[in-house]
Amino acid sequence: MAVSEGLAIGALAKRTGLAVSAIRYYEAQGLIAPWRNAGGQRRYQRADIRRLSFIMIAQQFGLSLPEIRKVLTDLPGNRTPTPQDWKDISVKLRAHLDQRIAALTRLRDNLDGCIGCGCLSLPKCALYNPDDRAKSKGSGPRYLMGDAPET
């Protein structure tokens, strides 16, 4: 057993905590690219542990798999990320996360306004914030009130 024949998918799954099926799914989505051994089984580099960890973290940050793929493939030559690459990516993620926090905080403040004023008419309050929603889910027009005709 040569030292560097790579990890089998099950080993990688144990290392990352992901399901084997999920790793194969990520491959189908173009997020990771193992090679095959003589028997046709997938083999992974050590760096792929980090790659998968990054995927999980980025998901927590609210990125979709296509978005994550873009971040990863934007690396020059689609290389295995260097330490500096990870730093750069992290900075981008931070911006993403800051945005989400800001959006939620705005939402909370608006709700506070509603509670405070006791107007009871939630829909007439400050919660006219189509942006976060309209973009967040892909399908169908879902704008948030905003045009109640003269009652």
Next chain:
Amino acid sequence: MAVSEGLAIGALAKRTGLAVSAIRYYEAQGLIAPWRNAGGQRRYQRADIRRLSFIMIAQQFGLSLPEIRKVLTDLPGNRTPTPQDWKDISVKLRAHLDQRIAALTRLRDNLDGCIGCGCLSLPKCALYNPDDRAKSKGSGPRYLMGDAPET
């Protein structure tokens, strides 16, 4: 035309900005309960405008439809919510939202730690936060790293 024959579904849709299909879907999910007129068509109360607005807002706050149903059916007697009811509900939503903001903020701070230390090993950093994720999606075990054996 008697004054209080209620709103038809299309009128309600215009008032709320929701699609007609969405309103019917909410009914199927037990979130709203119109009555039927002689011809079998749905008729809604005025209060249902508020009910739907509430549903949309709660969704922005990250509640699923089953969760929203629970909030609504927890009202004593499943009555049409009073002003005080809406206030109480809003307070609960605020708590929910505060939690999410706190979780994201924690996440961001942890990421900052990773960037700062330049350790490059994101998975070994402070991002061991299975909670938000493990509960957020219903199916399958998905814990977040945490057990990389002696590499």
Next chain:
DNA sequence: GTAATTTCTAAACCTCACTTGAGGTCAAGG
């Protein structure tokens, strides 16, 4: 040299929050 374990593929299935389509009925205006 078996036996047990892993891995392989492909396709089907799952949840969530809806939308769309087919085929048919109801309500309102002229």
Next chain:
DNA sequence: CCTTGACCTCAAGTGAGGTTTAGAAATTAC
């Protein structure tokens, strides 16, 4: 009365992010 538009039901489709299943082949452990 007749048309038009709104409404009805039920089934199936969508997209994200996977899991499950089944049968076969490869690998590992004893």
